[in-house]
Amino acid sequence: MMIAPVGGAKHRLLPSCSTLALLAALALPMQAEAAGTRAGSTISNTASASFDTGGGTTTVASNRIDLLVDELLDVTVASGNPGDVPTTPGATGQVLTFSVTNSGNGAEAFGLSAIVNAGGDDYDPVVTQIYLDNGDGLFDSGTDTLYTAGANDPSLDPDQSVTVFVLATTPGSTADGHRGIVSLAAAAKTGTGDPGDSFAGQGEGGGDAVVGTTGADGEDAGAFLVSAATVTLVKSAVVTNSLSTADPIPGATITYTIVATVAGSGSVSGLAITDDIPADTAYVPGSITLGGGALTDAADADAGDYNGTRISVALGTVAGGQTRTVTFQTTID
Structure with missing residues (x-):
């Protein structure tokens, strides 16, 4: 520098x-x-x-x-996120919010940059864009201004602030609970340095520009927290017959139980279980259950249906730490 x-x-x-x-x-x-x-x-x-x-x-x-x-050159950067911002593996356009304040005593432009590899986290978010807020404090790519370093560096009067949005992509390889840190840095365009360093004649009004206690650059960090979920299925079968044994003989009934377990701090949406009726067996009409409650075979208002070749149960959105249990029956030909 x-x-x-x-x-x-x-x-x-x-x-x-x-x-x-x-x-x-x-x-x-x-x-x-x-x-x-x-x-x-x-x-x-x-x-x-x-x-x-x-x-x-x-x-x-x-x-x-x-x-x-x-002119005293000082700047303050502060994260506007009350806590870690939730994200999911592979998510794009994830937003962190910062404020940049000119804490000096003269009008000054500030260059902005994002830092993603400072350490102390589990993964590096991929910063894609930085936006300058239009004044409403809410990110909207249609109304906020895309920041280009050196082209539209924000110029701020003393005590004036600008809200800055940093957009990032979460790598698909991240796992539940992983944390990724992004810092926003702002530096006075006149110059930075040690407190007391001076830029002769470059201050507002023709005086010198003197580096203040912040070094004329500042940064603060925000973080993403991956909230992911995984689904496991475990299927079991119980056989009953007229001989009161567990032998799978012709005429025996097979009761299939499928347990879907969602793990992680996130949730899954659109979860559905389907199972084809095995060859050499026949579906037992009206035998589908969800959590012990009977479902109809028709494609109607409840979650289950049978279409002649398979059973299906729509489970919708399920949060991590929950299970769903589906059963149905067939008979051996």
């Missing part, structure tokens, strides 16, 4: 100027910003002395001292 030579004074003495120019300078507003007096403002002071030589009191004025306030 290139930094201008250190040593520029924090306040510069102005040369004598005309009365008109002086009045214009004094007319500048003296705003009480978080970082103090606005850069480019003029601070003027004249001393006076009075004395008596025996003929009455005489007052004399000193020369006037005019100080030009330099």
